[in-house]
Amino acid sequence: MYEGIKGFRDFYPGEMQARRWAMDTVEGTARRYGFREVGTPALEPTEMYVDKSGEEIVDELYAFTDRGGREVALTPELTPTVARMVVARQQALSKPIKWYSTRPFWRYEEPQQGRFREFYQTNVDIFGSADPAADAEVLAVAAESLTGLGLTGEDFEFRVSHRDILGGLLAAFDAEVDTAAAIRAVDKREKIGAAEYHDLLAEAGLTYDQAAEFDDLLDTPEDDLDELVAFAGTERVEAAVSNLASVLDAAADFGAREYCTLSLDTARGLDYYTGVVFECFDSTGEVSRSVFGGGRYDDLIEGFGGQPTPAVGVAPGYATLSLLCQRAGVWPEETLSTDYYVLRVGDTRPVAARIARQLRDRGHVVETDVAGRSFGAQLDYADSINAETVVIVGERDLEDDAVTVKDMGSGDQVQVPVDDFPGDRERPTYGDFA
RNA sequence: UCCGGGCUGGGGUAGUGGUAUCCUUCAGCCUUGUGGGGGCUGAGACGUGGGUUCGAUUCCCGCGCCCGGACCCA
Structure with missing residues:
Protein backbone atom coordinates (compact mmCIF):
# COMPACT_ATOMS: atom_id res chain seq x y z
CA MET A 1 0.00 0.00 0.00
CA PRO A 41 1.75 22.60 -20.61
CA ALA A 42 2.06 21.50 -17.02
CA LEU A 43 5.66 22.75 -16.88
CA GLU A 44 6.93 26.23 -17.61
CA PRO A 45 10.30 27.88 -17.04
CA THR A 46 10.60 28.77 -13.37
CA GLU A 47 11.95 32.11 -14.49
CA MET A 48 8.52 33.05 -15.84
CA TYR A 49 7.08 33.12 -12.34
CA VAL A 50 10.14 34.61 -10.71
CA ASP A 51 10.15 37.51 -13.17
CA LYS A 52 6.51 38.15 -12.49
CA SER A 53 6.36 37.67 -8.74
CA GLY A 54 9.87 37.70 -7.32
CA GLU A 55 12.32 35.14 -6.00
CA GLU A 56 10.20 34.26 -2.94
CA ILE A 57 7.64 32.67 -5.21
CA VAL A 58 9.94 29.69 -5.71
CA ASP A 59 9.13 28.56 -2.17
CA GLU A 60 5.56 28.02 -3.22
CA LEU A 61 6.29 26.28 -6.48
CA TYR A 62 6.93 22.70 -7.37
CA ALA A 63 10.17 23.65 -9.04
CA PHE A 64 13.13 21.51 -10.05
CA THR A 65 15.98 21.17 -12.48
CA ASP A 66 15.19 18.79 -15.32
CA ARG A 67 17.63 16.33 -16.86
CA GLY A 68 18.68 18.90 -19.41
CA GLY A 69 19.58 21.39 -16.71
CA ARG A 70 16.51 23.57 -17.25
CA GLU A 71 14.89 25.23 -14.25
CA VAL A 72 11.23 24.27 -14.56
CA ALA A 73 8.11 24.52 -12.42
CA LEU A 74 4.68 22.94 -12.34
CA GLY A 329 -27.73 22.24 -1.53
CA VAL A 330 -27.24 22.03 -5.29
CA TRP A 331 -24.29 19.63 -5.43
CA PRO A 332 -25.53 16.49 -7.19
CA GLU A 333 -25.72 13.14 -5.47
CA GLU A 334 -22.45 11.37 -5.85
CA THR A 335 -23.97 8.12 -7.06
CA LEU A 336 -23.58 6.41 -10.38
CA SER A 337 -26.38 6.28 -12.87
CA THR A 338 -26.89 3.60 -15.51
CA ASP A 339 -29.58 3.46 -18.16
CA TYR A 340 -29.60 -0.28 -18.85
CA TYR A 341 -28.15 -3.48 -17.54
CA VAL A 342 -28.46 -6.35 -19.99
CA LEU A 343 -28.59 -9.47 -17.85
CA ARG A 344 -27.41 -12.66 -19.44
CA VAL A 345 -28.35 -16.18 -18.41
CA GLY A 346 -26.91 -19.20 -20.15
CA ASP A 347 -25.60 -19.20 -23.68
CA THR A 348 -27.32 -16.03 -24.84
CA ARG A 349 -24.42 -13.76 -25.55
CA PRO A 350 -25.17 -13.10 -29.25
CA VAL A 351 -28.64 -11.77 -28.52
CA ALA A 352 -27.60 -9.92 -25.39
CA ALA A 353 -24.71 -8.30 -27.22
CA ARG A 354 -26.96 -7.24 -30.08
CA ILE A 355 -29.40 -5.57 -27.68
CA ALA A 356 -26.61 -3.88 -25.73
CA ARG A 357 -25.08 -2.51 -28.92
CA GLN A 358 -28.38 -1.18 -30.21
CA LEU A 359 -29.04 0.58 -26.93
CA ARG A 360 -25.54 2.05 -26.93
CA ASP A 361 -26.04 3.24 -30.50
CA ARG A 362 -28.91 5.31 -29.12
CA GLY A 363 -26.48 6.96 -26.73
CA HIS A 364 -27.41 5.16 -23.53
CA VAL A 365 -25.15 3.90 -20.78
CA VAL A 366 -25.42 0.14 -21.01
CA GLU A 367 -23.65 -2.54 -19.01
CA THR A 368 -23.71 -6.26 -19.40
CA ASP A 369 -22.03 -9.16 -17.62
CA VAL A 370 -18.28 -9.41 -18.14
CA ALA A 371 -17.60 -11.59 -15.12
CA GLY A 372 -19.69 -14.70 -15.74
CA ARG A 373 -21.82 -14.12 -12.66
CA SER A 374 -25.01 -15.79 -11.54
CA PHE A 375 -28.45 -14.35 -12.10
CA GLY A 376 -28.79 -13.09 -8.55
CA ALA A 377 -25.31 -11.61 -8.52
CA GLN A 378 -25.97 -9.79 -11.78
CA LEU A 379 -29.17 -8.31 -10.44
CA ASP A 380 -27.32 -7.30 -7.31
CA TYR A 381 -24.72 -5.58 -9.43
CA ALA A 382 -27.37 -3.89 -11.57
CA ASP A 383 -28.83 -2.53 -8.36
CA SER A 384 -25.45 -1.31 -7.14
CA ILE A 385 -24.89 0.75 -10.29
CA ASN A 386 -28.43 2.16 -10.09
CA ALA A 387 -29.53 0.62 -13.35
CA GLU A 388 -32.88 2.06 -14.34
CA THR A 389 -33.93 -0.83 -16.54
CA VAL A 390 -32.70 -4.42 -16.65
CA VAL A 391 -33.17 -6.39 -19.84
CA ILE A 392 -33.09 -10.06 -19.01
CA VAL A 393 -31.85 -12.15 -21.89
CA GLY A 394 -32.34 -15.68 -20.60
CA GLU A 395 -32.55 -19.07 -22.17
CA ARG A 396 -36.12 -19.47 -20.97
CA ASP A 397 -37.11 -16.12 -22.46
CA LEU A 398 -35.49 -16.97 -25.74
CA GLU A 399 -37.41 -20.24 -25.92
CA ASP A 400 -40.46 -17.98 -26.14
CA ASP A 401 -38.59 -15.65 -28.54
CA ALA A 402 -38.78 -13.02 -25.85
CA VAL A 403 -36.73 -10.98 -23.41
CA THR A 404 -37.86 -9.65 -20.04
CA VAL A 405 -37.83 -5.91 -19.41
CA LYS A 406 -37.65 -5.06 -15.73
CA ASP A 407 -38.05 -1.68 -14.07
CA MET A 408 -35.62 -1.60 -11.17
CA GLY A 409 -37.48 1.11 -9.33
CA SER A 410 -40.73 -0.81 -8.98
CA GLY A 411 -39.57 -4.34 -9.66
CA ASP A 412 -42.25 -4.67 -12.34
CA GLN A 413 -41.31 -6.69 -15.37
CA VAL A 414 -42.86 -7.77 -18.64
CA GLN A 415 -41.94 -10.12 -21.47
CA VAL A 416 -41.33 -8.50 -24.84
CA PRO A 417 -40.83 -10.22 -28.22
CA VAL A 418 -37.10 -10.37 -28.78
CA ASP A 419 -37.39 -8.92 -32.28
CA ASP A 420 -39.36 -6.00 -30.90
CA PHE A 421 -36.62 -4.85 -28.54
CA PRO A 422 -35.52 -2.19 -28.74
CA GLY A 423 -37.33 -1.83 -32.07
CA ASP A 424 -37.72 1.77 -33.20
CA ARG A 425 -37.84 3.07 -29.67
CA GLU A 426 -35.24 5.60 -28.59
CA ARG A 427 -35.41 4.76 -24.92
CA PRO A 428 -37.60 1.74 -24.28
CA THR A 429 -38.59 1.12 -20.67
CA TYR A 430 -41.02 -1.11 -18.83
CA GLY A 431 -43.81 1.43 -19.32
CA ASP A 432 -43.67 1.08 -23.09
CA PHE A 433 -44.66 -2.57 -22.93
CA ALA A 434 -46.82 -2.91 -19.84
C1' U B 1 7.06 26.91 7.68
C1' C B 2 4.02 27.25 12.30
C1' C B 3 -0.38 25.93 15.72
C1' G B 4 -4.59 22.59 17.31
C1' G B 5 -7.17 17.89 16.71
C1' G B 6 -7.10 13.05 14.53
C1' C B 7 -5.38 8.05 12.43
C1' U B 8 -8.38 0.38 14.46
C1' G B 9 -10.84 -4.28 8.05
C1' G B 10 -13.14 -0.82 1.78
C1' G B 11 -16.59 2.65 5.00
C1' G B 12 -18.27 3.47 10.22
C1' U B 13 -17.02 1.84 15.20
C1' A B 14 -15.87 -0.92 20.42
C1' G B 15 -11.81 -2.03 23.28
C1' U B 16 -7.23 -3.40 25.54
C1' G B 17 0.23 -3.41 28.30
C1' G B 18 -0.81 -10.28 26.50
C1' U B 19 -2.81 -8.65 18.49
C1' A B 20 -9.33 -6.94 18.57
C1' U B 21 -15.96 -6.00 19.18
C1' C B 22 -20.07 -4.78 16.42
C1' C B 23 -22.50 -2.61 12.05
C1' U B 24 -21.91 -2.05 7.07
C1' U B 25 -19.36 -3.47 2.65
C1' C B 26 -17.38 -7.15 -0.65
C1' A B 27 -17.31 -12.40 -2.58
C1' G B 28 -19.72 -17.14 -2.63
C1' C B 29 -23.72 -20.28 -1.27
C1' C B 30 -28.87 -21.50 0.36
C1' U B 31 -31.54 -20.61 -5.01
C1' U B 32 -27.69 -21.88 -13.19
C1' G B 33 -33.99 -17.18 -13.36
C1' U B 34 -35.08 -12.17 -9.68
C1' G B 35 -31.83 -6.98 -6.37
C1' G B 36 -33.45 -3.10 -2.95
C1' G B 37 -35.98 -9.09 2.62
C1' G B 38 -33.70 -13.51 5.44
C1' G B 39 -29.96 -17.36 6.71
C1' C B 40 -25.01 -19.60 6.23
C1' U B 41 -19.79 -19.42 4.82
C1' G B 42 -15.66 -16.63 3.61
C1' A B 43 -12.42 -12.04 2.83
C1' G B 44 -10.65 -7.82 5.23
C1' A B 45 -7.74 -3.50 10.33
C1' C B 46 -4.54 -1.37 14.94
C1' G B 47 -0.63 4.72 9.41
C1' U B 48 4.90 4.31 9.88
C1' G B 49 9.84 4.10 12.27
C1' G B 50 12.14 4.11 16.89
C1' G B 51 12.04 4.01 22.41
C1' U B 52 10.25 1.97 27.25
C1' U B 53 8.70 -3.23 28.41
C1' C B 54 9.22 -10.18 29.23
C1' G B 55 5.51 -8.40 25.80
C1' A B 56 3.14 -2.15 22.61
C1' U B 57 -2.59 -1.52 18.67
C1' U B 58 -2.50 0.60 23.79
C1' C B 59 2.56 4.57 27.01
C1' C B 60 6.63 8.16 24.97
C1' C B 61 9.22 10.52 20.68
C1' G B 62 9.98 11.36 15.41
C1' C B 63 7.85 11.05 10.60
C1' G B 64 3.66 10.45 7.16
C1' C B 65 -1.25 11.36 5.88
C1' C B 66 -6.21 13.55 7.09
C1' C B 67 -9.32 17.66 9.21
C1' G B 68 -9.25 22.75 10.81
C1' G B 69 -6.50 27.32 11.57
C1' A B 70 -2.12 30.93 10.98
C1' C B 71 1.19 32.80 7.20
C1' C B 72 0.51 33.31 2.08
C1' C B 73 -2.80 33.69 -1.58
C1' A B 74 -1.46 33.92 -8.16
Missing part, protein backbone atom coordinates in the same frame (compact mmCIF):
# COMPACT_ATOMS: atom_id res chain seq x y z
CA TYR A 2 1.18 3.45 -0.85
CA GLU A 3 -0.11 6.67 0.58
CA GLY A 4 -0.95 9.54 -1.69
CA ILE A 5 0.97 12.81 -1.73
CA LYS A 6 -0.16 15.45 0.74
CA GLY A 7 -2.63 17.84 -0.81
CA PHE A 8 -3.19 15.68 -3.90
CA ARG A 9 -6.57 14.03 -4.17
CA ASP A 10 -8.14 11.01 -5.82
CA PHE A 11 -11.61 11.34 -7.24
CA TYR A 12 -13.63 8.15 -7.35
CA PRO A 13 -16.43 7.73 -9.91
CA GLY A 14 -19.30 9.12 -7.85
CA GLU A 15 -17.49 12.32 -6.91
CA MET A 16 -15.93 12.59 -10.33
CA GLN A 17 -19.35 12.47 -11.94
CA ALA A 18 -20.41 15.47 -9.86
CA ARG A 19 -17.18 17.32 -10.70
CA ARG A 20 -17.62 16.54 -14.38
CA TRP A 21 -21.09 18.05 -14.25
CA ALA A 22 -19.73 21.19 -12.61
CA MET A 23 -16.90 21.54 -15.12
CA ASP A 24 -19.22 20.90 -18.05
CA THR A 25 -21.59 23.55 -16.75
CA VAL A 26 -18.88 26.20 -16.45
CA GLU A 27 -17.18 25.29 -19.73
CA GLY A 28 -20.50 25.10 -21.56
CA THR A 29 -21.28 28.64 -20.46
CA ALA A 30 -17.91 29.89 -21.69
CA ARG A 31 -18.33 28.08 -25.00
CA ARG A 32 -21.72 29.65 -25.60
CA TYR A 33 -20.08 33.04 -25.25
CA GLY A 34 -17.60 32.04 -27.93
CA PHE A 35 -14.64 31.34 -25.67
CA ARG A 36 -12.36 28.78 -27.32
CA GLU A 37 -10.58 26.05 -25.46
CA VAL A 38 -6.79 26.09 -25.28
CA GLY A 39 -4.43 23.42 -24.06
CA THR A 40 -1.34 24.29 -22.09
CA THR A 75 2.32 25.76 -13.30
CA PRO A 76 0.81 27.46 -10.23
CA GLU A 77 -1.62 29.47 -12.37
CA LEU A 78 -2.54 29.89 -16.02
CA THR A 79 -2.24 33.62 -16.62
CA PRO A 80 1.50 33.75 -17.39
CA THR A 81 1.12 30.83 -19.79
CA VAL A 82 -1.72 32.37 -21.77
CA ALA A 83 0.12 35.67 -21.73
CA ARG A 84 3.11 33.88 -23.24
CA MET A 85 0.85 32.26 -25.84
CA VAL A 86 -0.72 35.58 -26.78
CA VAL A 87 2.66 37.23 -27.18
CA ALA A 88 3.94 34.36 -29.32
CA ARG A 89 1.14 34.69 -31.88
CA GLN A 90 0.12 38.26 -31.30
CA GLN A 91 0.02 39.27 -34.98
CA ALA A 92 -1.80 36.15 -36.12
CA LEU A 93 -4.62 36.08 -33.59
CA SER A 94 -7.77 38.07 -34.31
CA LYS A 95 -8.91 40.27 -31.46
CA PRO A 96 -10.51 40.04 -29.10
CA ILE A 97 -8.92 36.76 -28.10
CA LYS A 98 -11.35 34.76 -25.96
CA TRP A 99 -9.95 31.60 -24.41
CA TYR A 100 -10.89 29.14 -21.70
CA SER A 101 -9.14 26.17 -20.17
CA THR A 102 -9.83 23.70 -17.36
CA ARG A 103 -6.79 22.12 -15.78
CA PRO A 104 -4.99 21.25 -12.60
CA PHE A 105 -2.48 23.65 -11.06
CA TRP A 106 0.03 23.08 -8.32
CA ARG A 107 1.19 25.13 -5.39
CA TYR A 108 3.34 24.02 -2.49
CA GLU A 109 1.14 25.27 0.32
CA GLU A 110 -0.45 23.91 3.47
CA PRO A 111 -3.79 22.34 2.63
CA GLN A 112 -6.85 23.88 4.27
CA GLN A 113 -10.55 23.94 3.65
CA GLY A 114 -11.06 24.45 -0.08
CA ARG A 115 -7.34 24.58 -0.70
CA PHE A 116 -5.09 21.81 -1.93
CA ARG A 117 -1.66 21.43 -3.46
CA GLU A 118 -3.21 20.21 -6.67
CA PHE A 119 -6.37 22.05 -7.62
CA TYR A 120 -8.53 22.52 -10.69
CA GLN A 121 -9.64 25.78 -12.25
CA THR A 122 -11.37 26.95 -15.37
CA ASN A 123 -9.69 30.11 -16.63
CA VAL A 124 -11.74 32.43 -18.82
CA ASP A 125 -9.90 35.37 -20.37
CA ILE A 126 -10.39 38.09 -22.95
CA PHE A 127 -7.33 39.74 -24.52
CA GLY A 128 -7.39 42.81 -26.74
CA SER A 129 -10.37 44.76 -25.46
CA ALA A 130 -10.31 47.57 -22.94
CA ASP A 131 -14.01 48.12 -23.39
CA PRO A 132 -16.10 47.83 -20.22
CA ALA A 133 -18.20 45.31 -22.11
CA ALA A 134 -15.29 42.87 -21.90
CA ASP A 135 -15.15 43.16 -18.10
CA ALA A 136 -18.89 42.76 -17.99
CA GLU A 137 -18.84 39.73 -20.26
CA VAL A 138 -16.38 38.00 -17.95
CA LEU A 139 -18.67 38.79 -15.01
CA ALA A 140 -21.60 37.47 -17.01
CA VAL A 141 -19.86 34.19 -17.83
CA ALA A 142 -19.04 33.77 -14.15
CA ALA A 143 -22.56 34.59 -13.01
CA GLU A 144 -24.19 32.40 -15.63
CA SER A 145 -21.88 29.53 -14.72
CA LEU A 146 -23.00 29.74 -11.11
CA THR A 147 -26.69 30.04 -11.91
CA GLY A 148 -26.22 27.16 -14.33
CA LEU A 149 -25.07 25.10 -11.37
CA GLY A 150 -28.34 25.93 -9.66
CA LEU A 151 -27.04 28.73 -7.45
CA THR A 152 -28.97 31.96 -7.01
CA GLY A 153 -28.34 35.50 -5.83
CA GLU A 154 -29.14 34.19 -2.36
CA ASP A 155 -26.05 32.00 -2.48
CA PHE A 156 -23.30 34.22 -3.81
CA GLU A 157 -22.30 37.75 -4.63
CA PHE A 158 -19.58 39.35 -6.67
CA ARG A 159 -17.81 42.04 -4.70
CA VAL A 160 -16.58 44.45 -7.30
CA SER A 161 -13.88 47.04 -6.88
CA HIS A 162 -11.39 48.97 -8.96
CA ARG A 163 -7.65 49.10 -8.53
CA ASP A 164 -7.33 52.65 -9.74
CA ILE A 165 -9.89 53.89 -7.29
CA LEU A 166 -7.81 52.49 -4.44
CA GLY A 167 -4.52 53.54 -5.97
CA GLY A 168 -5.83 56.95 -6.94
CA LEU A 169 -7.22 57.67 -3.50
CA LEU A 170 -3.98 56.65 -1.83
CA ALA A 171 -2.04 58.87 -4.19
CA ALA A 172 -4.30 61.78 -3.31
CA PHE A 173 -3.13 61.79 0.29
CA ASP A 174 -0.24 64.02 1.19
CA ALA A 175 1.98 61.11 2.08
CA GLU A 176 4.56 58.74 0.68
CA VAL A 177 2.44 55.59 0.38
CA ASP A 178 3.54 52.08 -0.48
CA THR A 179 0.50 51.38 -2.64
CA ALA A 180 1.02 47.63 -2.83
CA ALA A 181 1.34 47.33 0.95
CA ALA A 182 -1.71 49.51 1.49
CA ILE A 183 -3.75 47.40 -0.91
CA ARG A 184 -2.65 44.25 0.87
CA ALA A 185 -3.86 45.85 4.09
CA VAL A 186 -7.18 46.67 2.48
CA ASP A 187 -7.50 43.09 1.36
CA LYS A 188 -7.20 41.98 4.97
CA ARG A 189 -9.51 44.64 6.33
CA GLU A 190 -12.36 42.26 7.07
CA LYS A 191 -10.19 39.60 8.64
CA ILE A 192 -8.31 41.74 11.15
CA GLY A 193 -9.30 44.24 13.78
CA ALA A 194 -9.60 47.95 13.11
CA ALA A 195 -6.53 48.75 15.20
CA GLU A 196 -4.32 46.28 13.39
CA TYR A 197 -5.73 47.46 10.09
CA HIS A 198 -4.81 51.05 10.86
CA ASP A 199 -1.38 49.90 11.96
CA LEU A 200 -0.82 48.25 8.60
CA LEU A 201 -1.94 51.38 6.77
CA ALA A 202 0.40 53.41 8.93
CA GLU A 203 3.26 51.08 8.02
CA ALA A 204 2.35 51.67 4.39
CA GLY A 205 2.89 55.38 4.91
CA LEU A 206 -0.38 56.97 5.96
CA THR A 207 -0.82 58.85 9.21
CA TYR A 208 -3.44 57.46 11.55
CA ASP A 209 -5.78 60.33 10.69
CA GLN A 210 -5.33 59.63 7.04
CA ALA A 211 -5.90 55.94 7.61
CA ALA A 212 -9.21 56.67 9.30
CA GLU A 213 -10.21 58.99 6.51
CA PHE A 214 -9.22 56.41 3.90
CA ASP A 215 -11.22 53.81 5.76
CA ASP A 216 -14.29 56.06 5.62
CA LEU A 217 -13.82 56.60 1.92
CA LEU A 218 -13.89 52.85 1.28
CA ASP A 219 -17.38 52.73 2.76
CA THR A 220 -18.70 55.23 0.25
CA PRO A 221 -21.99 53.87 -1.04
CA GLU A 222 -22.53 53.17 -4.68
CA ASP A 223 -24.65 56.23 -5.37
CA ASP A 224 -22.10 58.60 -3.90
CA LEU A 225 -19.00 57.62 -5.82
CA ASP A 226 -18.78 61.22 -7.00
CA GLU A 227 -17.62 62.04 -3.49
CA LEU A 228 -14.50 60.00 -4.14
CA VAL A 229 -13.83 61.99 -7.29
CA ALA A 230 -14.37 65.19 -5.36
CA PHE A 231 -12.03 64.07 -2.58
CA ALA A 232 -9.19 63.07 -4.85
CA GLY A 233 -9.75 65.70 -7.50
CA THR A 234 -7.65 63.71 -9.93
CA GLU A 235 -8.35 62.52 -13.42
CA ARG A 236 -7.21 59.10 -12.41
CA VAL A 237 -9.92 58.59 -9.82
CA GLU A 238 -12.50 60.22 -12.03
CA ALA A 239 -11.65 57.86 -14.87
CA ALA A 240 -11.66 54.84 -12.57
CA VAL A 241 -15.04 55.68 -11.09
CA SER A 242 -16.45 56.24 -14.52
CA ASN A 243 -14.97 52.97 -15.78
CA LEU A 244 -16.43 51.03 -12.87
CA ALA A 245 -19.83 52.57 -13.53
CA SER A 246 -19.58 51.63 -17.20
CA VAL A 247 -18.74 48.03 -16.36
CA LEU A 248 -21.66 47.75 -13.98
CA ASP A 249 -23.89 49.36 -16.59
CA ALA A 250 -22.87 46.78 -19.19
CA ALA A 251 -23.24 44.02 -16.61
CA ALA A 252 -26.84 45.12 -16.15
CA ASP A 253 -27.52 44.58 -19.84
CA PHE A 254 -25.77 41.21 -19.67
CA GLY A 255 -27.86 40.01 -16.73
CA ALA A 256 -25.01 39.98 -14.23
CA ARG A 257 -25.60 43.24 -12.43
CA GLU A 258 -27.92 41.76 -9.82
CA TYR A 259 -25.07 39.62 -8.50
CA CYS A 260 -22.64 42.50 -8.12
CA THR A 261 -22.16 44.70 -5.10
CA LEU A 262 -19.73 47.56 -4.83
CA SER A 263 -17.06 46.66 -2.32
CA LEU A 264 -14.03 48.90 -2.44
CA ASP A 265 -12.22 46.86 0.19
CA THR A 266 -12.07 43.93 -2.19
CA ALA A 267 -8.54 44.28 -3.42
CA ARG A 268 -7.18 40.87 -4.41
CA GLY A 269 -3.61 40.29 -3.43
CA LEU A 270 -2.23 40.00 -6.92
CA ASP A 271 -0.10 42.90 -8.04
CA TYR A 272 -0.82 42.65 -11.74
CA TYR A 273 -4.43 43.77 -11.62
CA THR A 274 -4.98 47.22 -13.08
CA GLY A 275 -8.70 47.99 -13.26
CA VAL A 276 -11.87 46.29 -12.19
CA VAL A 277 -11.28 43.47 -9.72
CA PHE A 278 -13.90 41.23 -8.19
CA GLU A 279 -14.28 38.28 -5.90
CA CYS A 280 -17.08 35.82 -5.61
CA PHE A 281 -18.19 35.36 -2.01
CA ASP A 282 -20.40 32.83 -0.35
CA SER A 283 -23.30 34.90 0.98
CA THR A 284 -24.83 32.06 2.97
CA GLY A 285 -21.72 30.95 4.85
CA GLU A 286 -20.97 32.49 8.19
CA VAL A 287 -17.30 32.53 7.22
CA SER A 288 -17.32 34.58 4.07
CA ARG A 289 -14.52 32.92 2.22
CA SER A 290 -13.62 34.01 -1.23
CA VAL A 291 -14.75 31.38 -3.71
CA PHE A 292 -12.77 32.74 -6.65
CA GLY A 293 -11.83 36.02 -8.25
CA GLY A 294 -10.94 37.86 -11.37
CA GLY A 295 -10.18 41.22 -12.83
CA ARG A 296 -8.44 43.34 -15.39
CA TYR A 297 -4.70 43.13 -15.99
CA ASP A 298 -3.86 45.50 -18.81
CA ASP A 299 -0.09 45.62 -18.34
CA LEU A 300 0.82 41.95 -18.20
CA ILE A 301 1.08 41.22 -21.94
CA GLU A 302 3.36 44.18 -22.45
CA GLY A 303 5.37 43.03 -19.48
CA PHE A 304 5.82 39.70 -21.24
CA GLY A 305 7.29 41.44 -24.26
CA GLY A 306 4.18 41.86 -26.37
CA GLN A 307 2.35 44.82 -27.82
CA PRO A 308 0.35 46.65 -25.16
CA THR A 309 -2.77 44.49 -24.87
CA PRO A 310 -5.59 44.96 -22.40
CA ALA A 311 -6.87 41.81 -20.71
CA VAL A 312 -9.51 40.70 -18.27
CA GLY A 313 -10.29 37.29 -16.85
CA VAL A 314 -11.75 35.10 -14.13
CA ALA A 315 -10.81 31.69 -12.79
CA PRO A 316 -13.39 29.63 -10.89
CA GLY A 317 -11.77 26.85 -8.85
CA TYR A 318 -13.62 23.64 -8.23
CA ALA A 319 -12.59 23.02 -4.64
CA THR A 320 -14.32 26.13 -3.35
CA LEU A 321 -17.07 25.91 -5.95
CA SER A 322 -18.12 22.47 -4.78
CA LEU A 323 -18.15 23.73 -1.17
CA LEU A 324 -20.39 26.59 -2.24
CA CYS A 325 -22.71 24.22 -4.10
CA GLN A 326 -22.85 21.84 -1.18
CA ARG A 327 -23.75 24.61 1.25
CA ALA A 328 -26.43 25.77 -1.13
